[in-house]
Amino acid sequence: AVLKAGAAYLPLDPAYPAARVAHMVGDARPALVLTTTGHRPPADTAAATPVLLLDTLDVQDQPSDNPVHALAPDQAIGGAPGTRAAQFTAISFDVSAQEMLSALMFGKTLVIPDEDVRRDAARFVKWLDEHEVEELFAPNLVLEAVAEAAVEQERALPRLRTIAQAGEALTLNRVVREFHASTPERVLHNHYGPTETHVVTAHTLSGAPDSWPLTAPIGRPIANTRAYVLGSGLELVAPGVVGELYVAGAGVARGYLGKPGMTAERFVADPYASEPGTRMYRTGDLVRWNQDGELEFVGRADHQVKIRGFRIEPGEIENVLTEHPHITQAAVVVREDQPGRTRLVAYVVTRETLRPEEAREFVRERLPENMVPSAVALLDSLPLTVNGKLDRAALPAPDFTPTGSGRETRTPQEQIICDLFAQVLGLPRVGVDDDFFELGGHSLLATRLIARIRAAFSVEIGLRTLFEARTAGAVAARLDTAGPARLALTKQQLPDAVPLSFAQRRLWFLHKMEGPSATYNIPLVVRLNGELDRAHVLVLVVHHIAGDGWSLGPLAADLTRAYTARVEGRVP
Known part of the structure; x- marks a missing residue:
C-alpha cells in the first residue's frame, strides 16, 4: 500500500524498546503510523503522530481502484510465479522489502516462519523442509548455521533451489560446501549493497562446491x-x-x-x-x-586495525580460522579492555572439542605472528543483531584468568618471575606453569618482560628463551645457564681509521648520489623559556613519533596517564 501510494516507509521492529521506537518516530516525523492492536506505539508517540490500526480498519467505503504510480515492472526483482519463498529477514532489514515485493509482484507464495523458529537454526531447517521452501534470503552467519543444522539432521532440502545472502562477506567453509553438494541443482547468490543503495553487485555460485573459493x-x-x-x-x-x-x-x-x-x-x-x-x-x-x-x-x-605497528584486516584471520576442520564460524575483533592494552581476540564456534591454543597454533602456522589472536574464546553461537548480522558489541570480554597448574613456586626465582609475568600481562596473578602467550602475551610484551628479568637477576637472557620456555617455571630453570647481563669492558687498540657509523654512511651515500643539498639542514631553531613540564614534553614527543608510524601505544598511554595525574595534582 505504501509503495502504491508513492510514499516512503520507516520499518519499526516490534522487538525494539519503546524508547527506541519513540526516538525513531520523533526523528523521522512520519505522517502516519501503520500498526496493529497488539503493537501500539508508545503513548507519547501516538499523541504526536496519527496511528492507523490495520486490524480494525473498515475498508468497505474505501476506493477499489489501483492508485496511479510511477513505478515500472523492471524496478522490482523477478521470479517464477508460484515459487514458495521464505520471508526470513527482519522488517528493519532492507532485504525484507526485496523478499516481500518480489513475491507479491510476481505471484510467488510468501511463507513466513514464527519468530521462535526463525531464531533456532535446527527448527528453521525442519520448517524449511516441511513447508517445501524453494527460495531463501539470509545473511552469511545464518546460512552457515542452517548448513550445519541441515548436515547434522541429514536433511538435503532438495526443494530449496535458490539461496541468496547479503550484508556480510560470504564464506564457504567445509560444512557449507557439504550442504550444497547434497543438492547439485541448488544455486547460491552473493549479493552486495549497503542500505543506502540496496543491492548493487551480484555473483552466482554454481557447479561443484569443491571448486568454490573460500570467500565468494x-x-x-x-x-x-x-x-x-x-x-x-x-x-x-x-x-x-x-x-x-x-x-x-x-x-x-x-x-x-x-x-x-x-x-x-x-x-x-x-x-x-x-x-x-x-x-x-x-x-x-x-x-x-x-x-x-x-x-x-x-x-x-x-574495521581495519593497526596493532603494534602492523596494519591488520580481521577478515583475513577469520577466513583462516574457518579453514580449521572443527571451526564452523569465526569473528575477530580488537579489544582494549585495559587502557593501553590492545589485543586481537578471536571468537569461534566449533562442532567438536577444541582447545583455544589449538586454534591459535593453527593461525600461527598460516599467518605472521602479529596476526595471531592473543586470545580465542569458544562460543556456542555468535551473537547476531535483529538483522542477522554479527553483533560485535555483544561479544563477551575474553577471560585471561590463569588456570594455574596447582603447583606452588619452589624457589624465590620462580616467584619473582611469576610476579613479573603478572605485571607485564596486567593480571592479578600468574601460576608457575601458566603459558605467557596463552594469557595474551605477544612479541612486544615479551620484549618488556625480558628486560625486567634482566634487571631483576642481572643476567643476559634472550627473547628466544621466552618463546621456547613460555612459563615462569621453565624460564627460571634457564637462569642458571644464562650469562652475565653485561660483558666486561676491556681496553682496545684504537685503529688508524675509525669506521663511519650507520647514520654517517647514510649521509655520505646521499651526498655522493645527490650532491650538496639542504635535506639534512636544520630549518628552524626555537628557544623555549619558562619552567619545563617534562611529562607534557614526553607526551608530545611520543605522539609525534607515533604519528610517524612507530608503535608506542602502551608507552604513550602510560605517559598520558602520568601527565593527567600531574595536571590534576594527584602526584607531586
Missing part, C-alpha cells in the same frame, strides 16, 4: 548501477589494487533525512558521470577488481 566475490554491478574502486584522492585504482568502493546509479538514496552533514560526507559528487549533478555513495568498504573482472570484498575501512 561480490561480483559485477547489476543493471543501472556503476561501481568505482577509488584511492584517497578519488582516483581510479588499477585492477588488483585495494581501494574504497563508491556506488552510483539509479539505486542511490537521496541522503539521510534531517542530517545534511552526514549526507554531504557520504553522498559525494560523481566525477566520472556524464550527467552533471550526479552523486555517488561512499560505502566505506575496501574492495579490489580480480582477474575475472569481478569485485572482491577485502574488509571495512573502519
Whole structure:
C-alpha cells in the first residue's frame, strides 16, 4: 500500500524498546503510523503522530481502484510465479522489502516462519523442509548455521533451489560446501549493497562446491548501477589494487533525512558521470577488481586495525580460522579492555572439542605472528543483531584468568618471575606453569618482560628463551645457564681509521648520489623559556613519533596517564 501510494516507509521492529521506537518516530516525523492492536506505539508517540490500526480498519467505503504510480515492472526483482519463498529477514532489514515485493509482484507464495523458529537454526531447517521452501534470503552467519543444522539432521532440502545472502562477506567453509553438494541443482547468490543503495553487485555460485573459493566475490554491478574502486584522492585504482568502493546509479538514496552533514560526507559528487549533478555513495568498504573482472570484498575501512605497528584486516584471520576442520564460524575483533592494552581476540564456534591454543597454533602456522589472536574464546553461537548480522558489541570480554597448574613456586626465582609475568600481562596473578602467550602475551610484551628479568637477576637472557620456555617455571630453570647481563669492558687498540657509523654512511651515500643539498639542514631553531613540564614534553614527543608510524601505544598511554595525574595534582 505504501509503495502504491508513492510514499516512503520507516520499518519499526516490534522487538525494539519503546524508547527506541519513540526516538525513531520523533526523528523521522512520519505522517502516519501503520500498526496493529497488539503493537501500539508508545503513548507519547501516538499523541504526536496519527496511528492507523490495520486490524480494525473498515475498508468497505474505501476506493477499489489501483492508485496511479510511477513505478515500472523492471524496478522490482523477478521470479517464477508460484515459487514458495521464505520471508526470513527482519522488517528493519532492507532485504525484507526485496523478499516481500518480489513475491507479491510476481505471484510467488510468501511463507513466513514464527519468530521462535526463525531464531533456532535446527527448527528453521525442519520448517524449511516441511513447508517445501524453494527460495531463501539470509545473511552469511545464518546460512552457515542452517548448513550445519541441515548436515547434522541429514536433511538435503532438495526443494530449496535458490539461496541468496547479503550484508556480510560470504564464506564457504567445509560444512557449507557439504550442504550444497547434497543438492547439485541448488544455486547460491552473493549479493552486495549497503542500505543506502540496496543491492548493487551480484555473483552466482554454481557447479561443484569443491571448486568454490573460500570467500565468494561480490561480483559485477547489476543493471543501472556503476561501481568505482577509488584511492584517497578519488582516483581510479588499477585492477588488483585495494581501494574504497563508491556506488552510483539509479539505486542511490537521496541522503539521510534531517542530517545534511552526514549526507554531504557520504553522498559525494560523481566525477566520472556524464550527467552533471550526479552523486555517488561512499560505502566505506575496501574492495579490489580480480582477474575475472569481478569485485572482491577485502574488509571495512573502519574495521581495519593497526596493532603494534602492523596494519591488520580481521577478515583475513577469520577466513583462516574457518579453514580449521572443527571451526564452523569465526569473528575477530580488537579489544582494549585495559587502557593501553590492545589485543586481537578471536571468537569461534566449533562442532567438536577444541582447545583455544589449538586454534591459535593453527593461525600461527598460516599467518605472521602479529596476526595471531592473543586470545580465542569458544562460543556456542555468535551473537547476531535483529538483522542477522554479527553483533560485535555483544561479544563477551575474553577471560585471561590463569588456570594455574596447582603447583606452588619452589624457589624465590620462580616467584619473582611469576610476579613479573603478572605485571607485564596486567593480571592479578600468574601460576608457575601458566603459558605467557596463552594469557595474551605477544612479541612486544615479551620484549618488556625480558628486560625486567634482566634487571631483576642481572643476567643476559634472550627473547628466544621466552618463546621456547613460555612459563615462569621453565624460564627460571634457564637462569642458571644464562650469562652475565653485561660483558666486561676491556681496553682496545684504537685503529688508524675509525669506521663511519650507520647514520654517517647514510649521509655520505646521499651526498655522493645527490650532491650538496639542504635535506639534512636544520630549518628552524626555537628557544623555549619558562619552567619545563617534562611529562607534557614526553607526551608530545611520543605522539609525534607515533604519528610517524612507530608503535608506542602502551608507552604513550602510560605517559598520558602520568601527565593527567600531574595536571590534576594527584602526584607531586
